[in-house]
Amino acid sequence: MKFFYLSSNPNDEGKYEIHERECELIPDILDREYLGPFNNGKEAMRKAVDLNPKASTCKQCCNTTFQAVFFKNN
Template identity: 60%
Template sequence: MKFFYLSSNPNDEEAYVIHERECGDMPGIYERDYLGPYNSGQEALRKASSLKHNVKLCEKCCKPQEYSVVSNIKDI
């Protein structure tokens, strides 16, 4: 589980940005609101969308995880 924060002020694109706790781009303590613990940025986005309009995930810390599935199954 990760902890997420929402910027209190919109960015240059008029969007409020969601950050993970460890993000280097997260606004200062007085410029952010705590969203809570979530399993993914998408869960935090759903919560933030109920609080503010024009909300987006930080491109640096909330990128979707990419998974590779490799199969080693051989025909018998």
């Protein structure tokens, strides 16, 4: 799991970005709100929208897609 935060200040488009704790673009500690632990940015978005309807995911750290891989043992 990763830890996600919601920016308290809007970006140039007026959106409040969700960032992973390790993101190089994460705002200073006083300019963000802790969302909690999630598997990915899409899951964090569900909570963030409740806090701020103008929430959006960071293109830098939340743009990864998860794809499950299953192996068949013979």
